[in-house]
Amino acid sequence: VQLAESGGGLVQPGGSLRLSCGASGFTFRSYWMSWVRQAPGKGLEWVANINREGTEEKYVDSVKGRFTISRDNARNSLSLRMNNLRVEDTAVYYCAREFLGVGATFDYWGQGILVTVSS
Amino acid sequence: EILMTQSPATLSVSRGERVTLSCWASQSVSSNLAWYQQKPGQAPRLLIYGASTRATEIPARFSGSGSGTEFTLTISSLQSEDFAVYFCQQYNNGPPWTFGQGTKVEIK
Numbered sequence: 001v002q003l004a005e006s007g008g009g010l011v012q013p014g015g016s017l018r019l020s021c022g023a024s025g026f027t028f029r030s031y032w033m034s035w036v037r038q039a040p041g042k043g044l045e046w047v048a049n050i051n052r053e054g055t056e057e058k059y060v061d062s063v064k065g066r067f068t069i070s071r072d073n074a075r076n077s078l079s080l081r082m083n084n085l086r087v088e089d090t091a092v093y094y095c096a097r098e099f100l101g102v103g104a105t106f107d108y109w110g111q112g113i114l115v116t117v118s119s
Numbered sequence: 120e121i122l123m124t125q126s127p128a129t130l131s132v133s134r135g136e137r138v139t140l141s142c143w144a145s146q147s148v149s150s151n152l153a154w155y156q157q158k159p160g161q162a163p164r165l166l167i168y169g170a171s172t173r174a175t176e177i178p179a180r181f182s183g184s185g186s187g188t189e190f191t192l193t194i195s196s197l198q199s200e201d202f203a204v205y206f207c208q209q210y211n212n213g214p215p216w217t218f219g220q221g222t223k224v225e226i227k
Contacts, residue, residue: 034216044155044163044206044218058214094162102168104210105153107175109162 021095142207151211
């Protein structure tokens with residue numbers, strides 16, 4: 001199982017960024033997927049998840065209306081579109097696979113990608 | 120939203136010692152509790168799910184217990200590679216799925 005994030009970087013407050021996560025080594029379409037973030041020196045925060053078919057999405061309140069999670073099962077790819085970014089969105093963003101049959105716990109993680117929101 | 124609280128924030132221990140980390144939930148999460156280990160510069164690694172079931176390839180020195188609102192992660196004999204930050208996470212009530220703030224296990 002491998003998960004690899006891309007698309008991070010420096011963006012100004014109010015700007016937008018799109019993160020991608022490429023998946024390999026497992027049947028991507030069979031798993032719920034999540035994004036989890038970690039601000040510098042801080043703990044973990046679940047951000048969003050999406051069901052197997054890409055028809056159901058859930059978000060933490062702080063990103064609702066600003067972030068959109070999506071997936072392309074044909075390309076084994078997960079995305080996170082982030083709009084109207086705030087300084088407090090600065091974090092390492094992890095793509096994570098949800099443990100099949102267990103629930104919203106995460107058995108595989110990508111290496112993470114840094115998003116910095118600063119003027 | 121369920122608040123997860125971990126104690127202590129930092130634990131200074133010697134190799135070979137038995138270590139006990141605590142995690143409390145602001146309301147019952149049944150046994151839907153996971154533990155993760157995170158080393159500097161790395162992604163978290165799942166250690167325990169279902170409060171007490173070890174994940175794949177996790178050594179037997181790691182064990183979890185508890186249910187409801189009180190949970191414990193025990194490392195029976197601390198090894199060099201176990202110095203890290205440990206997070207608990209509930210997946211019973213959500214979203215959001217919430218994590219504790221972490222316990223850092225450092226060398227004494």
